[in-house]
Amino acid sequence: MNEQQRKEMSQIRQGTPADVKSDQDNLERIQQKSSEDFTKYFETTYQPPSLRKAQRRRKEDVKVHYDFTIPEELDNIGHGRKYMIRTYGCQMNEHDTEVMAGIFEEMGYESTSDTKEADIILLNTCAIRENAENKVFGEIGHLKPLKLENPNLIIGVCGCMSQEESVVNRILQKHPFIDLIFGTHNIHRLPQLVKEAMFGKEMVIDVWSKEGDIIENLPRSRKGKIKAWVNIMYGCDKFCTYCIVPYTRGKERSRLPEDIIQEVRHLAAQGYKEITLLGQNVNAYGKDLDINYGLGDLMDELTGIDIPRIRFTTSHPRDFDDRLIEVLAKGGNMLDHIHLPVQSGNSDVLKIMGRKYSREEYLELVRKIRTAMPNATLTTDIIVGFPNETEEQFQDTMSLMEEVGFEAAYTFIYSAREGTPAARMTDNVSMEEKKDRLQRLNKLVNDQSAEAMKKYEGEVVEVLVEGESKKNSEVLAGYTKRNKMVNFTGPRSSIGTIVKVKINKAKTWSLDGVMVEETIEVK
Ligand code: 5AD
Ligand code: SF4
Numbered sequence: 356m357n358e359q360q361r362k363e364m365s366q367i368r369q370g371t372p373a374d375v376k377s378d379q380d381n382l383e384r385i386q387q388k389s390s391e392d393f394t395k396y397f398e399t400t401y402q403p404p405s406l407r408k409a410q411r412r413r414k415e416d417v418k419v420h421y422d423f424t425i426p427e428e429l430d431n432i433g434h435g436r437k438y439m440i441r442t443y444g445c446q447m448n449e450h451d452t453e454v455m456a457g458i459f460e461e462m463g464y465e466s467t468s469d470t471k472e473a474d475i476i477l478l479n480t481c482a483i484r485e486n487a488e489n490k491v492f493g494e495i496g497h498l499k500p501l502k503l504e505n506p507n508l509i510i511g512v513c514g515c516m517s518q519e520e521s522v523v524n525r526i527l528q529k530h531p532f533i534d535l536i537f538g539t540h541n542i543h544r545l546p547q548l549v550k551e552a553m554f555g556k557e558m559v560i561d562v563w564s565k566e567g568d569i570i571e572n573l574p575r576s577r578k579g580k581i582k583a584w585v586n587i588m589y590g591c592d593k594f595c596t597y598c599i600v601p602y603t604r605g606k607e608r609s610r611l612p613e614d615i616i617q618e619v620r621h622l623a624a625q626g627y628k629e630i631t632l633l634g635q636n637v638n639a640y641g642k643d644l645d646i647n648y649g650l651g652d653l654m655d656e657l658t659g660i661d662i663p664r665i666r667f668t669t670s671h672p673r674d675f676d677d678r679l680i681e682v683l684a685k686g687g688n689m690l691d692h693i694h695l696p697v698q699s700g701n702s703d704v705l706k707i708m709g710r711k712y713s714r715e716e717y718l719e720l721v722r723k724i725r726t727a728m729p730n731a732t733l734t735t736d737i738i739v740g741f742p743n744e745t746e747e748q749f750q751d752t753m754s755l756m757e758e759v760g761f762e763a764a765y766t767f768i769y770s771a772r773e774g775t776p777a778a779r780m781t782d783n784v785s786m787e788e789k790k791d792r793l794q795r796l797n798k799l800v801n802d803q804s805a806e807a808m809k810k811y812e813g814e815v816v817e818v819l820v821e822g823e824s825k826k827n828s829e830v831l832a833g834y835t836k837r838n839k840m841v842n843f844t845g846p847r848s849s850i851g852t853i854v855k856v857k858i859n860k861a862k863t864w865s866l867d868g869v870m871v872e873e874t875i876e877v878k
Contacts, residue, residue: 356703359743359783404518404538406602406774408564417608417643418568425461429546432553433464439473443491444481446668447604447633448514450584451542452479455513457574458545466576470501475509475549477535480516482599484770488516495530502532509552511535513542517562518603521773531558538562539604543570566590566605571614581821581851582629583622587615587653591635593671595698596709597738599772600635607636609644612653619660628819628851629664630657637667638674651678658687663853664819664836666690669736672697672720673711684727692838693724696736700755701748704741709776714755721759732807732837734763739796740789741769742782749792756799762807763838763864764800768793801863808839808861815871816841818856820849831870845870 438459442452455477456466467473478494481487495512502508510533516522517538526533535552537544540563551559566589577583590605591598619630632653634640640650650667657665665688672695683689699705702713712720724731737752756764768789771778816835824832824842831849832842842865843856855872 356706357743357745359781360703360707404520404523404562405564406518406520417566419611419614420568420570421572423543423570423572425458425546429462429550431463432546432550433459433462433474436464436474437467437472438464438475438477439467439470440477440479441494442479443487444479444483444515446584446631447586447635448479448481449578450586450633451514451539453575453577453584454542454573455479455545456576458542460576461574462546462549470498473508475511475552476501477511477513480512480514482515482519482522482603482772484767484772486770488522491516492525495526495533499530499532509534509549511537511548511552513537513539515539515599515603518564519599519773523560523562527558534558536560536562540566543573566608569608569610571610579821580625581627581819582631583627584631584633585615585618585622586610586634587632587637587650587667588634588640592639593636593673593711594709596707597741597769597772597775597777599775602774604635607639607643609640609642611644612641612648612656615653616656616660619657619662619665623660623662626851627662628853629666630662632657632665632667634667635669636671636674637669638671638676638679642674649676649678651676651680651682654679654689655682658682658685658689660688663688664690666692668694670695672717675720675724677723680723680727683724683731690838691728691730691836692732692734693728694734694736695720695724697755697759698736698738699741699744699748700752701744704744704748704751707777708738708741714751717755718758730837732762732839733759734765734838735759735761736765736767737796738767738769739792740784740786742777742780742784744769744784744792753796753799756796756803760807761800761803763804764796766793766796766800805861805863808863808866810861811839811858811866812861813858815855815857816866816868817853818843819853820845820851822850840865841868842866843868843870 440452440455442448470476476498478491480491498510502510512526512533517536523536526536535548537548541561544561548559548561588607588609590607591601592607594601622630637650640653641648670693697717698708698710700714705713721733739749739752818833818835818841820831820833822832824830830842831845832840834840841856845854849870854870856868857871858866858868860867
């Protein structure tokens with residue numbers, strides 16, 4: 356660790372979220388702002404969502420509710436009207452969009468993908484990196500003329516960006532034509548918020564700095580009929596020093612095992628073929644429930660359900676335990692693919708990132724996984740150009756990439772997020788250098804992916820057929836159990852089934868082939 360990094364480390368220690376005492380003021384609701392008397396409102400009444408408040412964690416019970424209903428006076432409010440939701444970011448957001456779509460449809464709205472047809476447009480936003488936020492602000496700018504043409508159009512901003520004080524303030528000041536802002540903890544209030552936005556003259560703002568309870572029976576309008584997402588937990592308590600998620604998504608809250616199992620059973624009965632269990636840090640599943648039950652136990656129970664494929668995302672190496680490895684090693688309907696974000700290959704950088712494992716500990720975990728699951732594909736997330744990262748430290752990331760033999764990686768240049776400890780660090784690495792590191796890393800990632808793909812030439816693989824390929828409607832596309840994308844020729848009747856495909860060509864990120872056998876009976 357160099358001198359600068361040692362200094363940053365001691366600063367982080369002084370201000371870790373765990374040190375912050377609990378806060379009695381649990382729910383903070385803010386509402387209503389008039390564009391005319393904005394200044395007065397802003398100075399007197401308005402309370403923005405607070406990242407500081409979101410940081411305070413208390414181990415009070417999270418209540419589970421099964422009584423979500425749409426008030427009678429609102430359940431037909433969307434009749435003859437259309438909604439559109441534009442989604443940015445991760446699978447968690449994609450799934451939240453399915454919930455909001457479900458609520459809209461129960462209110463009588465129909466979906467549209469045409470902004471001109473829409474009566475309400477929601478931007479479900481992502482705050483993970485600055486460029487994600489820039490895209491949303493760009494889109495807000497594009498929507499302005501629509502609002503001028505049709506003053507009855509409602510435009511709303513929700514998702515992670517709404518949980519940020521600076522974003523809400525910027526919208527209030529620069530984009531007062533936005534009608535509605537609500538946060539990630541307020542999705543269940545959508546019917547009431549839509550009504551307020553429709554009938555009030557003011558901008559409706561409903562953002563809780565702290566998470567609420569778990570609401571079980573929200574409707575969902577799922578995007579497909581083959582793959583489905585199932586939340587197993589919400590929030591994240593890891594507080595990696597660069598990451599905004601623990602602030603925007605709140606503390607870790609696990610759903611009860613019986614509620615998850617019932618949802619998966621229901622999806623199996625509806626004919627879904629693949630389930631992805633979702634959470635920001637799924638390996639912490641169950642820790643807050645105090646019932647000595649973890650992700651391994653949950654996965655073990657899910658193996659008994661008649662559904663061909665089950666996977667989970669995203670894992671944190673720190674909480675990846677032996678019980679889970681033991682269950683995954685049984686195979687069955689669990690996929691041979693583990694996404695295990697490492698972020699950096701250097702122990703000092705990992706320490707300042709607050710990842711709570713070293714390079715050696717990560718490699719030991721990989722060794723255990725490989726012993727138990729010799730066929731598993733490993734993929735990862737990597738950040739380059741973390742403040743003060745040296746060339747030598749970056750080289751450790753490169754060598755780890757090779758040593759583990761990752762077959763794919765999502766790679767990112769570090770982006771400072773306001774309110775996180777890393778954003779307060781000085782940084783001596785130029786953007787030019789960061790871009791250069793990213794380029795060198797991406798070259799290695801591509802080479803390793805291509806090499807892994809090459810091994811499949813001439814092999815027969817099992818593919819869950821998802822539909823037409825994006826580039827060519829004559830070609831079908833799907834994924835193997837090891838998460839390799841396969842484009843192949845075969846009958847459209849195979850969509851939604853698992854078929855055998857002979858691979859005749861490997862590309863960098865996908866495989867080309869021909870179907871050799873009809874549906875495989877699974878289980
Ligand atoms: N800058 C760059 N990348 C980030 N990630 C999370 N926060 C940041 C940030 N501030 C990356 C991590 C994480 C993935 C979802 O996004 O690699 O695993
Ligand atoms: Fe962010 Fe993931 Fe770290 Fe949680 S575990 S703080 S979501 S990078």
